Amino acid sequence: MNPAPLAPAARPWPALRTVYLAQLSRARVARIPLLFVATFQSVGIMILMRGVVDGGDGEEARAVVAGSAVLVVAFVALNLLAQYFGQLRATGGLDHYATLPVPAAAVALGTAAAYASFTVPGVLATAVAGGLLYQLPLGGLWVLAAVVPLAGAALAGLGAALGLLAPRAELATLCGQLGMSAALLLGVLPAGHLPGPARLLRDLLPSSYGVDALAAALGPAPDWGSVTADLAVCAAVGAAALGLATWAYRRAALR
Amino acid sequence: MASSIARAEPATAAPRRAPAQAALSVRGLVKSYPARRAPRRRGRATAAGARPVLANDGISLEVARGEIFGLLGPNGAGKSTLVRQLTGLLRPDAGGITLLGHDLVRHPRRAPRLLAYLGQESTALDELTVALAAETTARLRGLDTAAARRERDAVLEELGLTALAGRPLKKLSGGQRRLACVAAALAGRRQVLVLDEPTTGMDPVARRAVWAAIDRRRAQEGTTVLLVTHNVIEAETVLDRVAVLDAGRVIACDTPGGLKATVGSEVRVELVWRGEPPRDVPDIEAARRLASIAGRRWTLRLPPDLARALVSTVTQGPAFAALDDFTLATPSLEDVYLALGGRGDGLVRA
Numbered sequence: 001m002n003p004a005p006l007a008p009a010a011r012p013w014p015a016l017r018t019v020y021l022a023q024l025s026r027a028r029v030a031r032i033p034l035l036f037v038a039t040f041q042s043v044g045i046m047i048l049m050r051g052v053v054d055g056g057d058g059e060e061a062r063a064v065v066a067g068s069a070v071l072v073v074a075f076v077a078l079n080l081l082a083q084y085f086g087q088l089r090a091t092g093g094l095d096h097y098a099t100l101p102v103p104a105a106a107v108a109l110g111t112a113a114a115y116a117s118f119t120v121p122g123v124l125a126t127a128v129a130g131g132l133l134y135q136l137p138l139g140g141l142w143v144l145a146a147v148v149p150l151a152g153a154a155l156a157g158l159g160a161a162l163g164l165l166a167p168r169a170e171l172a173t174l175c176g177q178l179g180m181s182a183a184l185l186l187g188v189l190p191a192g193h194l195p196g197p198a199r200l201l202r203d204l205l206p207s208s209y210g211v212d213a214l215a216a217a218l219g220p221a222p223d224w225g226s227v228t229a230d231l232a233v234c235a236a237v238g239a240a241a242l243g244l245a246t247w248a249y250r251r252a253a254l255r
Numbered sequence: 256m257a258s259s260i261a262r263a264e265p266a267t268a269a270p271r272r273a274p275a276q277a278a279l280s281v282r283g284l285v286k287s288y289p290a291r292r293a294p295r296r297r298g299r300a301t302a303a304g305a306r307p308v309l310a311n312d313g314i315s316l317e318v319a320r321g322e323i324f325g326l327l328g329p330n331g332a333g334k335s336t337l338v339r340q341l342t343g344l345l346r347p348d349a350g351g352i353t354l355l356g357h358d359l360v361r362h363p364r365r366a367p368r369l370l371a372y373l374g375q376e377s378t379a380l381d382e383l384t385v386a387l388a389a390e391t392t393a394r395l396r397g398l399d400t401a402a403a404r405r406e407r408d409a410v411l412e413e414l415g416l417t418a419l420a421g422r423p424l425k426k427l428s429g430g431q432r433r434l435a436c437v438a439a440a441l442a443g444r445r446q447v448l449v450l451d452e453p454t455t456g457m458d459p460v461a462r463r464a465v466w467a468a469i470d471r472r473r474a475q476e477g478t479t480v481l482l483v484t485h486n487v488i489e490a491e492t493v494l495d496r497v498a499v500l501d502a503g504r505v506i507a508c509d510t511p512g513g514l515k516a517t518v519g520s521e522v523r524v525e526l527v528w529r530g531e532p533p534r535d536v537p538d539i540e541a542a543r544r545l546a547s548i549a550g551r552r553w554t555l556r557l558p559p560d561l562a563r564a565l566v567s568t569v570t571q572g573p574a575f576a577a578l579d580d581f582t583l584a585t586p587s588l589e590d591v592y593l594a595l596g597g598r599g600d601g602l603v604r605a
Contacts, residue, residue: 003356004446006368008397018394026382029423093378099342100395101367254343254364 009101019102019110020117027118038075039122042068045188046130055135057220059190065130066215067188069144070151070207072122074183077156078207079176081115085163086172089252098253108249109242112160116152123148131218140217143227150234151210155179157241158206164248183207206237277353278447278479279318279341284350286311286336310336312503314350318496321473323480327490327588328500334483335375335451337500341481342372342449355446370447371396373440375455377424377432385427385435386411386420389442396443403442410438413471414464429456437465444476451483466493487588499592506595514591522562522583523590526553526569529579538568551579556590 010018027035046068053060088094097107123144131138159176166172186194186202191212194202202208213230216222287307310333318324326334339345341352343363352359355369380388389410393403411417416431416438424432433456440450448469454462472478484490490497491511498508507514526532526542528551534540542565546553557565562583569578 004369006357006365007443007445009368010395010397014399015395018391022383022387022391025384025387029382029384088378091378092374092376095339095344095372095374095376096379096392097395098344099367099370099372099374100392101364101397102395 007101010103010106012103012106015102015106016110016113019107020113023111023114024117026114034080035076035118035122038072038080038119039125041075042071042122042126043129045071045184046126046133049188050133053134055133057136057218059192059215061134061136062215062218063190063211064188065127065134065136065218066211067184068130069123069127069214070147070211071180071184071187072126073116073119073148073151073155073210074180074187074207076119076122077112077115077152078159078162078183079180080118081112081156081159082163082166082172082176082179083169084115085111085160085249085252086166086169086176087163089164089172090169094249094253104250104254105246107253108160108164108246112153112156112242112245115156115159116149119152120148127214136218137220140214140219140222143214143217146231147210147214147234150231150238151207153238154206154210154234154241155183157238157243157245160245161241161248164245164252187211206234206241209233209237276320277317278320278322278355279316279324279481280351280353281314281316281337281341282351284311284314284337284340284352285309285348286333286340286345287348310503311340311347314500314503314505316498316505316508318479318481320479321477322495323469323473323482323493325482325484325490325494325497326500327484327487327497327592329485332500333503334485334500336503338372338449338451338481338483342366342370367396369445370449371440371443371445373436373448373450373453375451377436380436380439381425381432382423384421384423385416385438388424388435389438392439393442396445398443406442410442410468413468414438414441415460430458430461433457434461434465437468441468441472445478446476447479447481448472449481449483452485453482454486454489462489469493487592490588497588499588499595501592501595507591511588514588515586518556518586518590518594520559521556521586521590521594522559523586524555524557524562524565525580525582525584526555526578527551527580528553528577530577532577533573536568536572536574538565539574556586556594 046064049064053064055061127141127144128138131141158179162175163172166175182205186198186205187207191199191202209230213227216227287309290307314337326337328334336345340347341354341359343359343366347360354366357365357369359366383391386407390403390407393406394400398406411420414434414437416434419427419431424435427435437453440448454465457465469480473480482494494511496508496510497514498505532539532543534543542553542555546555566581566583568574569581
């Protein structure tokens with residue numbers, strides 16, 4: 001018997017766009033309440049820290065605002081995405097995608113891109129609120145247009161990989177929470193004030209480079225060379241993390 | 256009466272007829288799951304009970320093109336494990352799978368281009384609207400936007416879901432949500448449909464809509480359907496042929512009528528007692544020895560003349576005084592399953 005003709009597979013870009021749009025619609029449909037919690041948490045931290053950090057364009061003020069803004073990315077893209085993929089894997093939800101002729105990268109990247117997009121309103125709100133609270137110049141906020149997608153790619157890639165590789169959904173949640181806690185504890189204080197081992201940990205955390213880029217851009221005379229270098233590290237880590245996420249998806253969903 | 260249960264021995268697992276043009280051919284499929292880790296005591300694993308679980312134990316079957324073929328068995332019989340191998344989700348330990356001429360063991364990623372699969376879980380779609388779930392699935396089956404939207408509108412109309420198109424799946428009742436998942440499975444044409452308990456939780460109207468949609472695809476496009484069920488009534492009414500699974504093996508494979516003929520003309524008598532049955536009545540004591548007893552319910556499979564005699568006994572005298580209810584029914588696939596030596600109790604009649 002001659003083999004029957006195969007139906008065409010979904011092409012990578014249209015499939016990625018379809019997954020991305022479907023995931024975006026989840027935020028509209030389900031109103032994922034934790035998206036709001038992410039923003040409240042960051043704004044709350046800035047208000048608390050205002051009690052001990054002076055306003056103006058000092059290093060501490062810029063670190064607090066930049067760290068809090070990037071914390072929203074860590075909360076949503078790392079923590080919530082790890083939980084989502086962990087839950088999807090545990091309940092057999094990945095079978096839906098695995099039995100469709102869609103490239104693994106389209107599912108992993110489309111979902112990661114959607115979670116990175118979920119962070120945009122929260123990051124903007126946090127950065128503007130922080131800028132006003134700490135009397136920082138807001139002219140450098142345009143750099144968020146690069147920080148959010150690049151830090152988002154790095155953290156969403158890691159979140160997706162954690163969720164897909166963790167053997168149990170609870171472990172995925174735990175890892176996501178720990179990652180977010182690390183971004184919080186190591187992100188909102190200036191690197192210079194941290195002890196040696198903590199500084200090393202901070203250097204290993206991809207979100208730190210987004211924090212540094214944004215903190216520099218909020219200063220009176222940003223060093224655009226160092227901003228670009230920080231963003232380049234984010235981009236490199238992002239590419240690696242998304243590659244890892246795609247591999248993890250393939251491992252979790254396909255035999 | 257004793258002669259009536261003499262046939263209740265396991266049958267050999269040979270399909271009665273080999274379909275002329277097979278859509279699906281499964282040969283000697285074996286799949287086991289690793290042993291669960293034994294409980295740890297003082298940091299050391301104990302070896303007791305650490306045996307791999309054999310979920311599919313040498314399954315062979317053939318499904319013809321255009322056939323509606325069922326896999327019937329209780330929970331844990333190995334139905335879903337078999338289906339997950341046919342859809343490319345699991346790799347068999349041994350054996351072969353040929354779907355429409357393609358070797359799926361060697362090329363598992365061809366499965367999504369040949370078949371549509373409806374699994375038991377809907378978590379990937381729960382937070383989408385019904386319309387977007389169908390459209391997204393059609394797009395991911397390779398259709399362009401316009402074709403996916405046409406397909407979405409047609410399948411929602413066909414299944415009576417148009418009014419629910421804008422509602423998220425997780426806000427729907429269980430039956431409606433299942434129907435929306437069926438819509439997603441049918442969006443985007445495929446030559447083979449693999450449906451794992453598609454009508455669970457649905458009301459009769461929704462069930463009819465699903466079966467009408469499947470029949471239409473078979474009549475117009477020659478679609479082959481592989482249906483997993485543990486519902487014997489559904490199996491009897493919609494399937495062309497059925498393979499009965501028990502403990503990872505096919506214990507019988509035939510048309511529902513052919514399978515029912517294997518239990519001959521036996522009828523099923525169910526007696527429900529209000530109080531203690533009168534054991535001093537000889538026929539009641541004889542029936543007790545043959546019955547499978549669950550609480551106050553006795554179930555017997557008997558030749559028609561013995562069934563008539565028993566009904567006559569229980570509808571008079573002290574037996575009638577102790578009787579709450581009785582039913583007399585022709586054999587169902589459940590009787591076939593039990594007569595073939597099936598061990599589980601997970602089949603449902605609904």
